[in-house]
Amino acid sequence: TDIRVNCVAPGPIDTELIRRLGNQVVSDMIGASPLKRLGAVDEVAALVLWLCSDAVSFNTGAVFDMSGGRARY
Known part of the structure; x- marks a missing residue:
């Protein structure tokens, strides 16, 4: 059928929804990340x-x- 099925599983991405969780939650997410940052929407x-x-x-x-x-x- 020439149909491909793949999935994107985003973690914490820097969006308004994530920022609404509060500074402490966001800081904890960043601190737990090996890359030490949130992902970007882009x-x-x-x-x-x-x-x-x-x-x-x-x-x-x-x-x-x-x-x-x-x-x-």
Whole structure:
């Protein structure tokens, strides 16, 4: 059917929703991240754009973790 199914699993991304959790919660998230920062909306958008492109024509069934190295399963 030429349908590809992939998933983006974002962690804490710097959005209004995350910021509403409060400074202490956000600081704790950043402190627990190996990259020591929140992700950027543009980073998520770039990954989604790539996944929608022909560059990914041989990839399906993958989960792309965007947690800054702090995946929790």
